[in-house]
Structures are given as C-alpha cells and as structure tokens.
Amino acid sequence: MLTSKTGATTRNDEKWKNFSGNLNFRTVLDSAGQEITADVDYISYGAASTQPLTSYYYDNMGNLTKAPEVLMGNLPTDIRIYSGKVDYTLPLKKGAKFEAGIKSSYVKNDNNARYDSIKTNMMVLDSARSNHFIYDENINAAYVNYSRPLGKKWSAQFGLRLENTNAKGISKGYAYNTQLKKFEYTETKFNRSYSQLFPTVYLQYTASEKNQFVINYGRRIQRPDYEDMNPFVHFLDRYTFEQGNPNLSPQFAHNIELSHTYKGFLTTTVNYTSTTNIIQQVLEQNEVNNETFIKKANIASSKQVGLAVSANKSITKWWSANIYTNVYNNHFKGTVNNEPISIGVTTFLAQMQHQFKWGKGWGAELSGFYRTKGLEGVIYIKPIVQVNAGFSKQVLKNKGSVRLNVRDIFAGGVFKGYSKYGTVDAQFRNVNDSRAVSLSFTYRFSKGKLKATSSRKNGGAGDEQNRVKSGN
Numbered sequence: 001m002l003t004s005k006t007g008a009t010t011r012n013d014e015k016w017k018n019f020s021g022n023l024n025f026r027t028v029l030d031s032a033g034q035e036i037t038a039d040v041d042y043i044s045y046g047a048a049s050t051q052p053l054t055s056y057y058y059d060n061m062g063n064l065t066k067a068p069e070v071l072m073g074n075l076p077t078d079i080r081i082y083s084g085k086v087d088y089t090l091p092l093k094k095g096a097k098f099e100a101g102i103k104s105s106y107v108k109n110d111n112n113a114r115y116d117s118i119k120t121n122m123m124v125l126d127s128a129r130s131n132h133f134i135y136d137e138n139i140n141a142a143y144v145n146y147s148r149p150l151g152k153k154w155s156a157q158f159g160l161r162l163e164n165t166n167a168k169g170i171s172k173g174y175a176y177n178t179q180l181k182k183f184e185y186t187e188t189k190f191n192r193s194y195s196q197l198f199p200t201v202y203l204q205y206t207a208s209e210k211n212q213f214v215i216n217y218g219r220r221i222q223r224p225d226y227e228d229m230n231p232f233v234h235f236l237d238r239y240t241f242e243q244g245n246p247n248l249s250p251q252f253a254h255n256i257e258l259s260h261t262y263k264g265f266l267t268t269t270v271n272y273t274s275t276t277n278i279i280q281q282v283l284e285q286n287e288v289n290n291e292t293f294i295k296k297a298n299i300a301s302s303k304q305v306g307l308a309v310s311a312n313k314s315i316t317k318w319w320s321a322n323i324y325t326n327v328y329n330n331h332f333k334g335t336v337n338n339e340p341i342s343i344g345v346t347t348f349l350a351q352m353q354h355q356f357k358w359g360k361g362w363g364a365e366l367s368g369f370y371r372t373k374g375l376e377g378v379i380y381i382k383p384i385v386q387v388n389a390g391f392s393k394q395v396l397k398n399k400g401s402v403r404l405n406v407r408d409i410f411a412g413g414v415f416k417g418y419s420k421y422g423t424v425d426a427q428f429r430n431v432n433d434s435r436a437v438s439l440s441f442t443y444r445f446s447k448g449k450l451k452a453t454s455s456r457k458n459g460g461a462g463d464e465q466n467r468v469k470s471g472n
Contacts, residue, residue, distance in 0.1 A: 096148030280377025300334025361394025
C-alpha cells in the first residue's frame with residue numbers, strides 16, 4: 001500500500017574549457033628507414049558544473065507533507081595531463097623490423113565538490129556530501145617489438161611492454177561522529193606503486209590466395225576513468241545518486257583470437273577473454289536512509305567466449321554491404337555487497353550497413369544494429385534495436401555535396417535493464433534523445449587531388465585522454 005511519495009527535479013549545467021598542445025619531432029637516420037620520433041603533450045580539462053536539486057514530499061493522497069528541500073551542488077573539475085614519449089624504428093634484413101620506445105606521463109586531478117542546503121533562505125554547507133579529492137598519477141613505460149616474415153607463408157610479431165605506475169590520492173571531507181553527535185574533518189589517503197609486464201604475440205599464415213589465418217594473444221590493462229575515482233556525489237534524486245570510488249584498481253585481461261579470412265571479404269573470428277579485477281557498475285543500498293547509489297567497483301572476474309563473422313561485399317555496381325554478427329557468452333563471478341554472485345548470459349549482436357549509388361550523383365545509406373539481452377557486470381540490459389538512414393546528392397560539378405541523415409528512425413535506442421542480487425532489486429529505463437535529423441553541406445576547394453603527406457602516429461597522451469569521460 002502506498003504511504004508516501006517523493007518527487008524531485010534536478011538539472012546539470014556544465015561549462016568546459018579545454019586546451020591541448022603537442023610538439024612532435026621526427027628524424028630519419030639513414031636511407032634504410034631508421035628513424036626516431038618524439039612527442040610532448042600538454043592537455044587540460046576545466047569545468048564549472050552546478051546541480052540544483054529540489055525534493056518534494058507527499059502523502060498517499062498527493063498532499064505536500066513539508067516544505068520542499070533545495071540542495072545546490074557546485075562540482076568543478078580540473079584535470080591536467082603531461083606526457084612525453086620517444087619511439088625508435090630499425091628496419092632489418094629480409095623484411096624484419098625492430099621497434100622500441102619509452103614514455104612517461106603525469107596526471108593531476110583536482111575536484112572540490114561542495115553541496116549547500118537552502119534553509120530559511122540561507123545557504124548552509126552540507127558537510128556530509130561535500131568532498132575535496134586530489135589524485136596524482138605517474139606512469140612510466142618501455143616497450144620492444146620485433147616483426148618479420150617466416151618463409152613465404154608465415155609472418156610473426158612479438159612485443160613486450162613494461163609499465164610502472166605510481167599513484168597517490170587524498171580525500172578531504174567531513175564525517176559524522178555518532179558519539180560526539182557532530183561532523184568532524186577527516187582525511188583519507190592512499191599510495192599505490194606497482195609494475196606489470198604485457199606481452200603480445202601475432203602469427204599469420206597464408207595458406208593460399210583465398211585463405212588466410214591469424215592467431216594473436218595479448219595481455220591488456222584498463223585503468224579506471226578519473227571521474228569514476230572521484231568520491232563526490234552526483235544526485236539523480238533525493239534517494240538515488242552516483243558516487244565515485246577512489247579505491248578502484250585497474251582490470252587485467254588475457255585475450256586470444258583465431259581468425260580466418262576467405263577471399264578477402266569474409267572473416268570468421270573465435271575469441272576467449274579472461275578478465276580479473278573487472279571494473280563494473282554496481283548498485284548498493286543504505287536501508288536505514290532508503291538510499292540507493294551507483295558506483296564503479298572491482299567486483300569480479302569474467303570469462304567471455306565469442307564467435308564473430310563479418311563480410312564486406314559489393315553486391316552490384318550500385319549496391320555494397322557490410323554485415324557483422326557476433327554471438328558471445330559473458331560470465332561474471334565475484335562478491336558484491338558481501339553477497340557471492342555467479343551470473344552469465346549469451347548475447348547475439350548484428351550490425352549492418354548498406355550503401356547505394358545511382359546516376360547523377362545520388363546516393364543513400366541504410367544502417368542499424370540489434371542486440372539481444374546482455375550483461376554488464378551485475379546489470380542485465382534488455383534488447384536494443386536502432387535503424388538509421390541517409391541520402392546524399394553531389395552538386396556544383398561534384399565539388400559540393402548535400403546530405404540528409406536520420407538517426408534512430410523508430411526511436412528504439414531506449415536503455416532498459418534490471419539488477420537483482422542480495423537485497424538489491426532495481427529496474428531502470430533511460431530514454432536518450434537518440435532520434436535526430438541532420439542536413440549538411442560540404443564543399444571541396446581543392447583543384448586536384450590532395451598531396452600525399454607523411455603520416456605519423458597520434459600524440460603520446462591518447463591513453464590518458466580516453467580516461468576523461470566528459471569534456472572530450
């Protein structure tokens with residue numbers, strides 16, 4: 001029976017100011033192609049973020065039982081990334097090549113989250129929810145890589161990367177002392193230092209002009225995003241919020257794949273991945289306050305076995321298609337909220353893209369994907385389907401083009417799911433603004449073909465940039 005009801009309105013306002021700079025150096029040492037390249041990067045992300053939250057409390061008849069509560073959040077972000085790397089390439093005899101490099105990066109993440117309650121028209125600091133988190137991370141790495149043909153039909157590549165990580169963090173805030181019945185200032189610190197090796201092996205066998213086989217193995221690392229480590233609270237409503245976890249550690253995976261390519265257009269791949277210390281979202285509850293909060297945690301180990309088939313084919317002169325299918329089984333095993341879990345599900349995924357070309361510069365594209373029920377950690381995701389379409393026309397003597405795109409035509413990109421384990425029994429439905437129509441015009445000023453330019457790898461801070469969830 002309904003006894004009471006709570007309603008909430010909230011808004012997130014963010015203003016980002018980002019800066020990135022890269023200095024690249026390249027020198028060729030001889031005519032054989034021996035060379036040295038270097039990159040120095042500096043990137044900064046700054047955000048002013050505010051979140052007002054107003055909560056309304058009603059009885060079972062819909063009448064307000066007390067005055068609305070107003071909570072104002074000020075959640076600034078300051079992330080600074082410094083990175084430098086040097087790479088060396090040495091071509092050898094008989095098509096062999098040796099590569100080596102070193103890299104060092106330093107990241108400083110400073111977040112001072114403050115929440116204020118509005119009481120009797122005055123702003124009062126909400127000490128229990130305010131927090132100042134400072135995180136410093138230094139990663140030093142070195143790698144070697146060797147590749148060469150092994151006869152007429154075989155080729156191989158072997159690599160080894162050594163990474164040393166040094167991280168420290170401090171969380172400053174207030175905690176409630178139940179004995180003294182007051183909030184007290186506290187500081188929580190951590191220091192981590194560890195080194196890891198990451199080998200890779202790649203073997204290719206060309207059986208004939210029609211059949212090619214590849215097997216590769218690699219050990220990988222995935223570090224947590226910086227925002228996921230920040231312990232500040234991000235409210236969805238009065239009883240539901242997201243919170244970072246400063247105790248997050250990287251996850252590690254062993255991955256092996258065997259693939260077969262037929263006539264250059266049909267590829268079949270079998271993969272097996274074993275992941276430990278896996279980072280996933282979990283739901284936790286505070287039954288005393290009726291609160292549910294979402295956070296990332298190193299919850300479990302996982303095993304994945306999958307079979308993927310992809311094909312890229314020109315069906316006619318005016319119709320080409322790319323189709324990708326994947327069936328895989330995910331199984332998670334670990335402990336969440338002190339409850340042992342062992343869950344798994346088999347998922348089927350299909351993606352397609354069809355391109356059509358007609359006379360007089362007309363073209364069209366139809367694409368989409370479908371995924372059956374999936375599993376992300378302890379959260380089950382219900383089936384998702386999306387269909388997109390586009391039309392284009394070459395104009396102005398083929399120097400310009402007009403393109404009309406329609407994304408998610410049937411508004412199927414609704415993210416629905418549930419999680420049930422221990423005392424947690426939650427369902428959610430997230431409706432994104434995924435259906436959109438866009439019209440674009442492109443004009444090419446070049447009088448002829450673009451001149452070929454020497455390509456180079458991206459700057460050295462890509463891994464660090466990818467760990468910034470917002471502002472990119």
